[in-house]
Amino acid sequence: MTSELEALCFDANDPLRLARFWAGVLGREVADDGLVLLPSDDTGFRIRFAPTHEQKTVPNQMHFDLTSASLEEQQETVARALELGGRHIDIGQLPEELHVVLADPEGNEFCLIEPGNNFLADTGFIGALSSDGSQEVGYFWSKALDWPLVWDQDQETAIQSPRGGSKITWGGPPVRAKTGKNRLHFDLAPPADGDQQAEVDRLVALGATHIDIGQGDVSWVVMADPDGNEFCVLAPR
Template identity: 65%
Template sequence: MTSHLYAISVDAWEPLRLARFWAELLGRGVVDDPREGVALQPDGDAGLRIRFMPTEVPKTVQNRIHFDLTSASPQAQRDTVDRALTLGGRHIDIGQGPDDDQVVLADPEGNEFCVIEAGNNFLAGCGPVGAVNCDGTRAAGLFWSEALGWPLVWDQDEETAIQSPRGGAKVTWSGPPLMPSGGRDRVHLDLIADGDRDAEVDRLLALGATRAGTGEHTADDVVLADPDGTEFCLLTPR
């Protein structure tokens, strides 16, 4: 038994406005999510579902999870950055060096993301969203590989990455040291069990997850945390 990744969910003060920013940036449409909030239209069979959920909680710290966007050429990278700025994004400093080839931006609600330089071989063929970049240890990467049944595609020097057998974006963990936690993460992974949910909760706990409460958006959702304490949701079956 495993879970499958339902969505990367982003808590937002104005879900529709933020969804429109990302839709314009990625060239996707906006649709109502079958469960709650609004979502971007999937980008092919292996494309990530990205959905935006209402919250009134302010953003106080850097997100533990962010998107890495790919670039087909140096001009395409510049075009993506210009489009993001025109749509309401902004440049931010998270400690990157002056020689970094990636461009670090924030969306209109302050969620960090990176526009990766052209020619990045690690993200080649992953699509416009090349990676869901997570702050986390190797233990977290190994946990998520088992939780989702996705193979490790990188495991070196405390850095790990997994990818669906169907391809698409990689999910990466950058290794220690970890950023301080600011409570509930504004960007988090939502899973759905492929079978009995109670049995799946037990399996995830045995793999190293811990219970973290009930869902903010739907009371019946189970909130767990991975070995690093990063929260994720196991959604109510429908």
């Protein structure tokens, strides 16, 4: 039995502040420690915030695409994000494009997608985790999570849980050269009756590798997907 996507983890210089920002934007409930946003009805994963001293210097490999039911709702979400400490940024978007590009208080990019986007029509508020990545890595994650491909054209790929919710997308080539550790990564959780080592072996067979990021003696296993993006395999819950 395959692991589930337990959490999306943000590296943060001020984890509590970033957790409060995203709780406010997404309307998520916060766990007792204040650093975990609990799953919503339309996404099955948590969002965690972990401390780091590293500063953000390059665009993230992955960002949220947030959906809107109307232009008014899009504008309300923009206003809420700005009030909570977000800001407008320019990543080369064209004036005629209707999505709004913002950054959170630590510079993590995200997009507010205009209403009527057919690709995100069957998703929740977090319409997609939009990722820079190869076709190969899209195929890897489809097999790793046992999520079917819902898009596979021109080397662009996307997967979605059979239960619905957020999609994970990869834009295909050219893929930016990786510099340093990603600030966002996945935490995978084997089932309660699962075997962590067996799951690690399965992921290696699919194309993942073991990596050392200085984690030391911990209960989770740090790995990288075929594009070199870090992820963790947790001990069974």
